[in-house]
Amino acid sequence: MLRERMLARAAIAGFVVGVIGLAVVAGRSSDSSPSRLPAIALGGESAGIRTVSAALSFPADAIEYRVRGTLPDLPGRARAWEVGRDGDASRVEALAHALGLDGPVKAGAGGWTVSASGHSLRVERQPGLPWYFGPDARAIGPCTVPATAAGASPAPDTPVAGSECGLSGGGVVRSAGSADATGSAMVSSSATTTASTLAVCPLPPCPQNAVCPAVACPAPEPVPAPERPAGLPTxxxxxxxxRALLAKTGVDLDGARVRVDDGFSQWQVTVDPQVGGLPTFGYAGSVSVGPKGAVEAANGWLTQPVRGDEYPLVTAAAGLERLKRSPFGIGPQPLAGGAPSCDGCQTLPPQVRTITGVRVGLAFAPLLGPDNEGRxxxxxxxxxxxxxxxxxxxxAVADEFLPKPVPAEKRLPEPGPATTEPADVPSSVVPAASTTSVTPPLPPSAPSGS
Structure with missing residues (x-):
């Protein structure tokens, strides 16, 4: 189980660090032939994974892919789409209104922000103009208990206040587990809906060098099973x-892939839209829906993709060979280096993963280089x-349109240390990520039929 988890993390890390060459859409040639692709970084859906150490700990044959059935015939061509970062305050204001925020738009070097009614919207000046909506970090305060007389504890079920008490901004005091508890109490957040108890066992003074009897500690009250918050929608x-919220923000839901995950106290709805009739990867929007159908957090993309060049594609069989050489996906060469040498270590069999289908899609990938910043x-x-x-x-792009190898003296630096998201980013919403590692192009692959 541990090995499978490490392999899964390595797969994601390998995807995040894969960097390959792709086309600059603005540099199309005058005829119908697309341009050769310069380098871009293929990022992932989660910015929380910044390290490549997990991927580099496994050999390229740590995963064995097997196909169930036969590989299908796929379209022989597909179009790339350009995603920029051009935006202005009016577009941000329209997005804020769609999210129910009526505050002023504040522009800064990193993007735009809107705050109102304890919530905030942040739009970053990054490719695609990623936006994040959630509780305003400045509205978060400590979980406080009302003052009582000296030495007294709050009565059971006393309301408490403060946004750190939970998403609902409050909770109640739960009684201690002993009738003669020494004034101790705990706070149980109504957001977690877990009425935990705390048993306190006081010890009387014991003279030095004396033998004192043990104090019987009453058994704690049973902890009830957690309950969902009241008013949680179906x-x-x-x-x-x-769906209604994302449609208001400009997301085309026609043909989109929608996933609804149960977060116990909220529902996490993730939408992968189609672009040009193709499914997307790493270009999702998401919405967290809490009690009474309230939108607690959301994220998405503000810009609309622009049509680019159309490229010939490799076949599904050739794509499978690329996958076998780069078992964690995307890269033209194995992204995982050889495993550390170990004399006498047991050789583990590869993890078998079964392929049940293959589709042509589109993956989000920022362009590299100072001339392509923000694209x-x-x-x-x-x-x-x-x-x-x-x-x-x-x-999936055919070999003749892959980039030329980057000269050694122009190679990009290795990824830096892990970063931490700003405090005002909701924990359930994270942006797409990219890093900077360069690999040479693939050996020739069989082109796909039209």
Whole structure:
């Protein structure tokens, strides 16, 4: 189990650090032939994973892919789409109104912010103009208990205040487990709905060098099973709420892939839209729906993709060979280095992952280099669907349009240390990430039929 978790983390890390060359859409040639692709960084959906150490700890043959059935015939061409970061206060204001915020738009070097009624919207000056909506960090305060007489404890079920008490901004005091407890009490947040108790066992003074009897400690009260917060909507209602919100923010839901995850105290609705009729990877929007159908957090993209060049694609079989050479996805060469040498260590068999299907899709990928700052592409990939429910993307552009190797003296620096998101980013919402590592192009692959 531990090895499978490490492999799963390595797969994500390998995807995050994969950097390959792709086309600058603005540099199209005058004829119908697309341009050769310069380098871009293929990022992931989660910014929380910044290290490559997990991926580098496994050899390239740590995963063995097997196909259930036969690989399908796929379209022979697909279009890339350009995603910029051009925006202004009016577009941010329209987005804020769609999210129910009526505060002023404040512009800064990193983007725009809007705050009102204890919530905030942040739009970053990054490719795609990613935006994040959630509780305003400045409105978060400590969880305080009302003052009582000296030496007295608050009565059971006394209301408390402060946004750190939970998403609901409050809770109640739960009684101690002993009738003669020495004034101790604890606060149970109504957001967690867990009425925990705290048993206190006081000890009387004992003279030095004396033998004192033990004090019997009363058994703690049983902890009831957690309960969902009152007013939590059904899965269907939460999905409808998320769809309506994302549609108001400009997301095209036609053909989108929608996933609803149960967060116990809220529903997490994730939407992967289609662009140009193709599914996307790493370009999702999400909405957290809490009690009474309230939107507690959300994120998405403000810009609309612009049509780019159309590229010939490799076949599904050629894409599978690319995947075998780069088992964690995307990269043209194995992203995992050789395992550390170990004399006498047991050789573990590869983890077998079963492919149940493959589709042509688009993956979000920022362009590299100072001339391409603030630009990204949605690039054609093959999306290999796995039996365990996961999806592994592999670059689908034909070999002749892959980039030339980057000269050694121009190679990019290794990724820096892990970073921490700003405090005002909701914990359930994180942006797409990219890092900087460069790999050479693939050996020739069989082109796909038209």
């Amino acid at each position: 899965r269907e209602h939460a999905e409808a709420t998320a 990204a592409l949605l690039v054609p990939v093959l999306l290999f669907d796995l039996e365990d429910g996961g999806t592994v993307p592999v670059l």
